[in-house]
Amino acid sequence: MRDHTWSADQSSEPWPKTILPSRIPEARVLTFGYDASVIGFWRGVSGNSIGEHSNNLLSALSCCRSEDEVRPIIFIAHSLGGLVVKDALLSSRTSPEPHLRRILDSTWAVLFLGTPHYGADLADIGQRLIGFAGLTTARTNQRIVGVLQRDSEVLSRIQKGFQELLRSQHKDGTRALEITCFYEELPFMGISEIVPSESAILHGYPAIGIRADHRNIARFASADDPGFISVLGELRRWIAQVAEVVDDNHDKGVWDIQRKRSSDLTLGDGWKDTKRADGEGGETGGAITIWGNVTKSVIANGNQIIQGNLVFGGS
Helix, strand or coil, rough: CCCHHHHHCCCCHHCCCCCCHHHHCCCCCCCCCCCCCCCCCCCCCCCHHHHHHHHHHHHHHCCCCCCCCCCCCEEECCCHHHHHHHHHHHHHHHCCCCCHHHHHHHEEEEEECCCCCCCHHHHHHHHHHHHHHHCCEEECCCHHHCCCCCCCHHHHHHHHHHHHHHHHHHHHCCCCCEEEECCCCCCCCCEEEEHHHHHCCCCCCCCCEECCCCCCHHHHHHHHCCHHHHHHHHHHHHHHHHHHHHHHHHHHHHHHHHHHHCCCCEEECCCCCCCCCCCCCCCCCCCCEEEEECCCHHHHHCCCCCCCEECEEEE
8 A cells, every 4th residue: 555655656665765765865664554545346445534534654664663763754745635634643742651651752743645635535545435335245434435524523623732732832932844745637547536625735835736636645656756856855955954964063963952842951962971960070081062051050070050941052
């Protein structure tokens, strides 16, 4: 399913595997597959809900990252996958597990391709398929179809929660997620857009049209494809932002400071043969390198207490 989503045709490989690595060689490209089929004639379909898919995504991504991973995450999501990503980030935000909460903390940006933030005509098509499937032995996933209805409680919960997440980032000073929405410009099978632009766009964030229908909005045959050029432009812009943050702070360990307001003490290279803060002990030429704010923190051996903000910079 995931290969088919990102491949220009049945015989080609997905563009995140064949085209993207040469354009952004510093990126590690991971894919997550899930069964979002509405109907299956010759095979069964998953009965999972959006929430179950999002929890699986969160767990799978966490397994690919080490405990001290600082590499920022950029999600590229097509259609229903965008809802799964949003729900996964909401779950990360409230998870009692530190390794799952770190996913949101590490997420820099989300690129949505034809995501039905406010519902989609795909729901109507799915209901017709289900009606037809009633005359067959095919299995259907009505839980997925129900989510796409414009009055869906699940869709409303995800969208409301995601908007609250974005507002809270602005309010508490957290660096807000970068978001770009792509929408389809052509009708599907000559009928209509499955996800109209008003549903695919999040107000207040960049929106870019791709001259393709819903199925082909995520399929690029070459690096010259206008859709791929637009997507690549957003990815490179975000990666340049990450590089600028790293350059400004001299160390990749500053990621947590940039992502969230924190009074935590972050040591660039740790303690290295350092003279004690009380003046005792030998100095062997090492140094403590600190970036960020220190509030009411013990600097060394419990002897020096800082009241208020103290900022150290340099290397």
